[in-house]
Amino acid sequence: MTVAAGAVASSAAAGPPRGGSPAPDLGPNVVVFDPSMPVADIQSRVDAIHAQQVDAEMGTARYSLLFLPGEYGTAEQPLQMKVGYYTEVAGLGGSPTDVVVHGKIETYNRCLSDDPANPNCIALVNFWRTLSNLTLDIDGTGQDDCRRTANFWAVSQAVSLRRVNVLADEGDPGFSLMDYCTAGPQFASGGFIADSRFGDVTNGSQQQWLTRNSEVRSWSNAVWNQVFAGVEGAPDDATFPDPPYTTLDETPLSREKPYLYVDERGRWNVRVPSAHEGTRGITWADGMTPGTSIPLRDFYVARPGDRVQTINAQLARGKHLLLTPGVYDAARSIEVRRAGTVVLGMGHATLTSVGGAVPLTVADVRGAIVAGVTIDAGPQESPVLLQVGTQGRGHGRDGQEAGHRGRGPEKGRGLDPITLSDVYFRVGGPHRGSTDVALRIDADDVLVDHTWVWRADHGVEGFTEGVNGDTERWRTNIGRTGVVVTGDDVTATGLFVEHFQRHNTVWEGERGRVVLYQNELPYDPPTQADWTEPDGTLGWAGYKVGDRVREHQLWGGGVYVFNQNNPSIVTENGFEVPRRPGVRLTHVMTVNLSAGTIRHVVNGVGGQVDNSNTGTPSFVTQYP
Template sequence: MKKGQLVKTAVAMGIAFTLGTGAKSVQANDTVSKVQNPSVQAVRLEQRGSSVILTWKTSLRLGQYFQIYRANGAYSTDKKLIGTTTHGVFIDRSPGKNVYGNSYTVKAVNKRTGQTSEVKTSLNQQIFGKNMVIFNPQDDPQQINSTIKGTFEKQKSPETSQFNNSRYSFYFMPGKYDQADPNHAYEMGYYTTINGLGKVPSDTALPNILVENYLKDENNNATQNFWTGVENVHLTNLKPQAGVNGQFNYATSQATPLRRMEVDRATQLDWKSGWASGGYIADSNFKQKIGSMSQQQYYVRNTNLNNKWYNGDGSYNFMMQGNLNGPATNWSQTGSVTNVAQTPVSKEKPFLYMGSNNRYQVFVPAQRKNSQGTSWSKDSMGPGYSQDLLSRFYIARADRDSAASLNAAIRRGKNIFFTPGVYHLNQPLRVDRSNTILLGTGMATLQNDNHQGAIKVGNVAGVTLAGLIVDQGSQSETLIQIGHRYGRHFSSPANQTLLSDVFVRVGGPNTAQVPKVNKAVEINNDNVIGDDMWIWRGDHGSHIGWTQNEMKNGLVVNGNNVTMYGLFSEHGQKEQVLWNGENGRTYFYQSETPYDVQKQSDWMSHGGKVNGYASYKVADHVKRHEFTGSGVYGVFTQTNGAKIQTANSIEVPNTPGVIVTHAATKTFAGDGSIDNVINDHGGSTTDGQKHFITSYQNGHVE
């Protein structure tokens, strides 16, 4: 805005303002209020070129003026007076190189009484809202600590926080946050993520992070530690401590990804060897020992483990893929580790960072083939491209956006960056443009309140859905649909669609309607990658019951050449996964039976001839499929006394091109059983033991 234009605007508004420190004040005609209490409201900031314009609402009051302060950080104690004015406009012409690192305070002062009132804000808060907090290295460490601690106290309770509507993300601008207290641990609760804004993890040095068990019982139980995550940070170890206080303790289960991490500390993936049902790690570097003696299972991809991995003998399914210096496969020795040397085709999750031009950018990593190790190095982000956040993305906020506004932005060619919150969708989000990105932070949640579904992707290439919880709040055929159901499959092998950290829920949250869905996720296009997906028919929370939160299938794959990494699908009322496409691949699978089958006649497949449904079913017509590293577990705890049987955890056609490697099953609880691992082979779980096969192909089992 030119100076003359600003003057005209101010005169038209009937206000006076100062053009920065030392500039002239331009007074327009106004009516002066005789009310003496100072007032400032609704401060707005706008970046124009190298300046920041502040405007605010005020009643023009006798003896009132305004002081404008700037600090290098929203939580910085170094606040400096940069100017005064008598009315509601101020221009900061020297905000520094990183305008997003600043915060401003506008203080109204009554010269006669000394009374004051003030409003504090920043460009970050106005762009991203109050639940996406961005820290600066100049911020007071104690205020950073207390801010994160305050959120943790709100979000730590399984009873009151697990299904609430609060969502938070904490971003750290590049710099060192580990100097004041090198062993301080930021505690995390439900629906909270911590992210670095550097180009590579080492740009953002944090002291430590802590996730204990949320369920406070004698088992140190972390099996309800869900929906949190950490990305793109370096956890340092400047003053090593022995024992649990010196470790990175990350006791979590499903939907808790660690991505793009550099960790100098020992890492324990449980709390004091308590129960846990994780988990997912990718694209990271762990320099000290990492593992768990009590986790059920874990998936680790494209990570440098530096020969430091460990796990307990009682675990069931640890999948290592594309890693450097990881543990060897040991299933043939009744172990639980599968090591696959390469990741055949992958795309890492896009992420927000601060570019060299001090503007927010989203980096989109390139598709890789037959990869090992991380996509980044100490000095390089790795192959990929960047997009300017403010020009290429629509910044969504749950307090103002609807499905209509989001779809309008998508039609204008925008990507969507979902800030933390719960977004109610009275119509599906429709993506019909290749390379569109829907990227969430802080476990941003899309609640489907219509009968068509939450997201529908057309026959287009290279779409990314990432960092999103999708809740069913209504009844629909699908929640997420990739590609049109009928007609020829759309195929794009060189630019595959990606679903990364996508977590689907049917039941749990207290939605207005009873949630029901037939196929939670349906993939009709060819060449789609799933990377860390949890599809969950709720077993606790609201709307829980066999005839309430109904979900027939978790994932239905009709497309060809679809690849899944780190797939979790639980409690569906028919097949948890039904795979109809050719050349499918799944690396790591975790599943539990539905807890709440009320009678055996409700749990019969093959036209009522076979007990139960296989958790993972490859259709009879399929000729080629690879399924590696699975654990399917029987839990029959809410059957109202009925003894429930399931014939097989896995069903596949007997043909040479369908290969199953390393599959386990076990009954954890309840009066029921799984009779076989795969196709009537493997033995019954009635003995309470883990049953497994090392390979199955064309009817031959080992």
């Protein structure tokens, strides 16, 4: 395992935490701030990192900016940060209230053109950044009249906002999920909030969004698919689709993402939250989030350049794994075999397949957690990028064929599920990449809490047809299926899957539950023949539940079409599911984005979307 060429290092500024213990050596791209540092010094440091990362969409630098407990910024000198690509900003307290930032933490529209007449400033490609575990006291002092009105978080996929406490009295600046100041309002395509507290939230132009286990005073509007699960103050969805809200009173299954914190004696730990069913609201209202703490000394702290054999040896000895920021080449699998193992990535640590390897495997064991990791396909095709459980071991459809129906004696780990939190996948983009399947789940009792599984629609691979690539991309960057689930009792909260060449998601396990599904069909099929199933069905549904499945639920799902390479292409259905009482889809839609046609929303039900109704969704409130 070696760091990818071109990674940019940065000196860390580390101060002593409470108790005087030195900060651990987490590598050059982890920057630790303490409240004794001058605000101007912190501002200068974060500004320099943002300047480097603001346009580094396909770059290799990764950063984690960590704030020790205390207060940062003042009324006279607020700390105003902007967050670029592959940057994690996180507090190091046991609770979000332990770190307070007086100022702003923002992401603006990114301007893709130098032409002042057409700057093309958008949020649709503001991917891969993280904000977590702190309190934000919004202060726009010194900004212009527009910027002072809100804290702007104009982001799209692969961006999580967790454990954030926004101080907001009536009349204070709000929190806006779109940037209406840079070249006017532009579409954004997020997003994810969990375990957070807000005042007034402006959804604005966000096409879809999942807010889970949080508190909001108000939420402004919806566009196509705004979903709330276990949120105090969530809007009512009784008039769906006007507006298109989907509101679940409780989250069926939740577990918050593990996080680093420094205790009162200056010791570094990782808090591992416990899993719960039927949850609502934040986990930290009455103190530290329920769970267990693991001393950092129990982790193997990996750096780009470490050999996979070394990492696996440490895991076999019982160590957990902390992946420090960087890009890692994986010519063989990192193997998680022990129950309860935690793999935590910092600063969007990225594993890249080499030679067709499977970068990461997780055995069918109780309570293993993978969080904060991005997994890239390499030029040689992989069978899968992340394998959970063992293929063909009698789960899901395979289990039914073997006569195993329902919960057997081997079950019962539902409250300690294998958990994937903020795990992202990429096929193409920074380089050519291919895989048969990106994420395959063959284990039972798995929780997926926010993932973006992306076959890249643009990149810097060097295709002769430009950044989109079109036909050349279709023939070169192979990504047949995004997600395959054969395990039973798998729950996904925030499942974003895009641009794969067959079904984007195939679900064959029993009792699957999905809270928000977002899919965009591939841009680049060259011909209808390339986008037709073997049985002659036109196109591949963006969400496919296996014909044998008897129980499945989806709340808040959208399939979008933009066949820019050949706008004449037709897809028969956005969703295909067995017609059974136990298979239920609530609030699903399709929409045309100016190229291509989807004839029906689900199983021949729902109106056609095409170039005659661009941007106007076709909704199905309940199926069947």
